Amino acid sequence: DGGITQSPKYLFRKEGQNVTLSCEQNLNHDAMYWYRQDPGQGLRLIYYSQIVNDFQKGDIAEGYSVSREKKESFPLTVTSAQKNPTAFYLCASRDGGSGANVLTFGAGSRLTVL
Amino acid sequence: GENVEQHPSTLSVQEGDSAVIKCTYSDSASNYFPWYKQELGKRPQLIIDIRSNVGEKKDQRIAVTLNKTAKHFSLHITETQPEDSAVYFCAALGYSSASKIIFGSGTRLSIRP
Numbered sequence: 001d002g003g004i005t006q007s008p009k010y011l012f013r014k015e016g017q018n019v020t021l022s023c024e025q026n027l028n029h030d031a032m033y034w035y036r037q038d039p040g041q042g043l044r045l046i047y048y049s050q051i052v053n054d055f056q057k058g059d060i061a062e063g064y065s066v067s068r069e070k071k072e073s074f075p076l077t078v079t080s081a082q083k084n085p086t087a088f089y090l091c092a093s094r095d096g097g098s099g100a101n102v103l104t105f106g107a108g109s110r111l112t113v114l
Numbered sequence: 115g116e117n118v119e120q121h122p123s124t125l126s127v128q129e130g131d132s133a134v135i136k137c138t139y140s141d142s143a144s145n146y147f148p149w150y151k152q153e154l155g156k157r158p159q160l161i162i163d164i165r166s167n168v169g170e171k172k173d174q175r176i177a178v179t180l181n182k183t184a185k186h187f188s189l190h191i192t193e194t195q196p197e198d199s200a201v202y203f204c205a206a207l208g209y210s211s212a213s214k215i216i217f218g219s220g221t222r223l224s225i226r227p
Binding site: 041044048090094102104105106 | 217220
């Protein structure tokens with residue numbers, strides 16, 4: 001799957017529960033990203049990380065949290081504070097070198113709140 | 115902050131005709147502009163990209179043009195085929211924010227038989 005693995009592919013959650021989406025890459029990429037996609041809409045940036053132990057908020061970070069303890073891993077936690085969490089979540093990574101800007105996506109995780 | 119606007123949001127063309135999708139960006143320091151194709155239920159896939167030191171790039175039926183002065187870039191698909199039906203996204207790498215990549219809102223392209 002292009003070196004980026006997201007799990008689970010489908011996830012159902014009850015209101016009030018936190019849930020963590022996994023993203024692992026074996027591409028040795030420095031930068032990693034989380035995007036949210038709603039039906040018929042574009043990709044909105046939640047969080048991104050340029051290096052280990054560092055991350056920045058994107059445009060819609062409220063109700064989400066991330067960690068970057070290892071270069072290969074960038075898990076996303078959807079907290080109970082996220083008012084409308086049902087969406088398709090895409091993780092991506094990119095080589096941080098100045099000449100290597102190609103963004104590679106995982107297959108996505110579809111979260112449904114019951 | 116950085117912003118990327120994409121038009122049109124939907125586009126329907128006759129098979130064999132050409133399709134053009136346009137994007138504008140706000141950060142004049144942006145230097146990399148990729149285009150992604152997303153089929154239903156699948157991940158976005160890179161189809162072509164262009165860097166700010168180039169005005170045009172072609173790959174078979176697909177081409178991208180960049181006008182740095184006007185801060186806009188366009189995707190051109192010629193001789194469209196049914197398999198071109200998908201959602202297309204443009205993006206701009208905001209140099210001032212290093213790794214932050216902002217996407218346009220997407221264009222749903224439909225090819226009529």
